[in-house]
Amino acid sequence: MQNAREQIAQGADVTRWFGSLDDKLSLDEYNFEHFRAKHLLSDARATIEKRGVRPGAMAPDFELPRVGGGKLRLSELRGRPALLHFGSPS
Amino acid sequence: MTTGSVEPLSKLHALWGDEVDFVDVVIRQAHPGPGAPTYHSFEEKMRDAEAYQREFGIEWPVLVDDLAGATHQVYGGLGAPTYLIDSDGRVAFYVMWTHAPTLHKAIEQLMRQDGRGVVNGGVDRTPHILPAMTDGWNGLRRGLPQSLIDLETAAPMTGVSAWLGHQLRPLLAPLTLRAKPLPPAAKAGLALGAVALVVLGAQSFRRDSRRNDWKRSFSRLWG
Numbered sequence: 001m002q003n004a005r006e007q008i009a010q011g012a013d014v015t016r017w018f019g020s021l022d023d024k025l026s027l028d029e030y031n032f033e034h035f036r037a038k039h040l041l042s043d044a045r046a047t048i049e050k051r052g053v054r055p056g057a058m059a060p061d062f063e064l065p066r067v068g069g070g071k072l073r074l075s076e077l078r079g080r081p082a083l084l085h086f087g088s089p090s
Numbered sequence: 091m092t093t094g095s096v097e098p099l100s101k102l103h104a105l106w107g108d109e110v111d112f113v114d115v116v117i118r119q120a121h122p123g124p125g126a127p128t129y130h131s132f133e134e135k136m137r138d139a140e141a142y143q144r145e146f147g148i149e150w151p152v153l154v155d156d157l158a159g160a161t162h163q164v165y166g167g168l169g170a171p172t173y174l175i176d177s178d179g180r181v182a183f184y185v186m187w188t189h190a191p192t193l194h195k196a197i198e199q200l201m202r203q204d205g206r207g208v209v210n211g212g213v214d215r216t217p218h219i220l221p222a223m224t225d226g227w228n229g230l231r232r233g234l235p236q237s238l239i240d241l242e243t244a245a246p247m248t249g250v251s252a253w254l255g256h257q258l259r260p261l262l263a264p265l266t267l268r269a270k271p272l273p274p275a276a277k278a279g280l281a282l283g284a285v286a287l288v289v290l291g292a293q294s295f296r297r298d299s300r301r302n303d304w305k306r307s308f309s310r311l312w313g
Binding site (some may be wrong): 021 | 092093099102106109110111112113114115116118119121122123126128129139140141142150152153154155156157158159161162163164165166169171173174175176177178179180182183184186187188193197200201205208213215230232233235236239240241243244245259295296313
């Protein structure tokens with residue numbers, strides 16, 4: 001649904017609209033049991049296609065649980081630059 | 091991948107932590123295996139995120155994305171990217187394959203722009219694999235043996251290279267796990283050194299091959 005992307009781009013919470021996105025991976029595809037060549041290829045394709053949030057656009061807002069308790073909302077950090085690293089423990 | 095970035099990001103945090111808010115978002119298990127199984131509940135994911143923060147000594151907030159990776163996917167679903175967000179909440183820059191020296195330069199530029207606007211072209215797409223080759227083993231080792239078997243099947247030699255990089259860590263780390271870019275003089279020195287090695291190797295090989303002494307040139311190369 002195009003509307004979901006627009007909502008997110010305008011600052012709506014990611015989690016509220018994610019379900020309506022039509023180009024998302026299913027839970028099993030995303031949360032895989034085995035690392036395969038297709039995951040490597042998908043990283044390579046993402047790099048070539050310059051996937052990601054366009055520079056200059058609003059960073060999609062989200063609120064996520066924090067290790068040690070509590071939650072953190074990205075938009076609360078406005079007023080200072082922020083560095084947002086996505087990572088896997090393995 | 092990710093675990094190769096933790097030390098350089100910690101060094102970057104030591105340099106910029108007073109001026110920039112660092113945030114980590116834990117995504118899926120990239121290289122699952124017995125010691126690091128695929129998450130089947132949010133509680134499992136939260137527990138692993140706690141271990142991740144503790145084991146790697148991460149000094150900034152670690153957040154946990156949902157099982158479906160909603161936040162990760164909306165940000166492009168890239169392997170292990172880092173976004174630099176400006177003071178107004180807009181994307182100033184992102185590096186698709188997290189690389190601290192590239193981020194260091196982007197932060198410097200953002201500070202020159204008073205914390206606002208797009209910097210350094212906005213995107214870095216270079217596949218920075220050296221940090222992962224040096225410290226990626228720390229992540230891979232958590233899911234042994236399945237993590238290594240799967241990775242070797244998907245891309246032969248990458249897992250083995252990560253193991254080799256781990257063995258050579260003391261040698262590689264000063265070059266590959268930095269927060270600041272190498273000074274130009276050091277880069278030139280390294281390039282010169284590499285050229286010198288190739289020239290010397292080729293000369294020694296040619297001298298021995300003229301005498302048809304292949305065995306000797308090989309033993310000189312490998313011995």
